[in-house]
Amino acid sequence: MSRRMARVVVPCLTISLAGAACGTSTSPGEAPAKVTPSKTAAPTAQGATALRYTGAGTVLENSHHGPQLCTTVAASYPPQCAGIDIVGWDWKAVESEGAGDVRWGRYRVVGTWDGRRLTLTETPRPPAADTPPPSGGDHDTRFASPCPPPRGGWRPVDPAKATEEAAQETMDLARKVPEFAGGWIDQAYLDGLPSPQASTAANDPARYVLNIRFTGDLAGRERWIRQVWGGALCVSGAKHSEAELRRVQRRIHEELAGIQSSSVSTLDNRVEALVPVVTDELRRSLDDRYGAGVVNLEGILRPAG
Secondary structure, three states: OOHHHOOOOOOOOEEOOOOOOOOEOOOOOOOOOOOOOOOOOOOOHHHHOOOEEEEEEEEEEOOOOOOEEEEEEEOOOOOEEEEEEEEOOOHHHOOOEEEOOEEEEEEEEEEEEOOOEEEEOOOOEOOOOOOOOOOOOOOOHHHOOOOOOOOOOOOOOOHHHOOHHHHHHHHHHHHOOOOEEEEEEEOHHHOOOOHHHHHHHOOOOOOOEEEEEEOOOOOOHHHHHOOOOOOEEEEEEOOOOHHHHHHHHHHHHHHOOOOOEEEEEOOOOEEEEEEEEOOHHHHHHHHHHHOOOOEEEEEEEEEOO
16 A cells, blocks of 8 residues: 555545545436536537547446446446447447346447537447556655655654544544645555555554645644644645535536536545546636636547547
8 A cells, every 4th residue: 555545534525427436426327417508518519520539448338328438337247337428339340248238348439529429430449458556665646745744754743642533533623614625644654665564554543644724824723633633744725625616516517518527636626527528618618617727627538649
């Protein structure tokens, strides 16, 4: 385990169709809920039919829907799926698996996008092999504490209050403050440990750094938290509160046509949204509405080279 695998100690803030661990979602096996188009709608046929797009992942067809490039796949057998409709699919042209009325497989697809569906222009082929995640001491530096280490390094100031119970109580208190912007744990002490040792040593409140973010003035925040938490602590600032980002998250699900999933990123202090196709026009529209960078878009389909 590494910082990349550290537990975020705030609850997931995900409206999910893309494999997030928690949140509310459209049920796999059902068609995605229709979203009323608006000024921030996905590109329409007038602006996108001349372009070819590509994507990779599971394609699945069942009795509820035709072939779809899945943005989520339920861990069941046979699997269930919700995602982007595909036009021109021929199961006879590809290798696939089947069970009952369900047929599926993993493919790279290329086609034109009309704002609602992908129309194939090439025969699907196997996707590129997945790159295995780093192991051992490799870590995701985004979990690093933004505060400078204290003299003598990160260590508890009151070991009796460096417990899981104290950490949970601290987060419960912090969430009640309107300026709360999220929290996570930094487990840099795991760097360099072999995986078996790292797994045993992980999530030790006497060794990790509890990170908590707030908007506004930070004066007195650490002193207030120290009444409960005695472990290593980093209190840092953020531009947007968690409550503000959650409001934005709810609004984009009401306003953005075709959105597949969204989540609130504590580390990046923004809303992440998964849409079929990302355009400059769509980015500008969201920046104008919510502020530059408040919503970060990721596309399921990308322009084909």
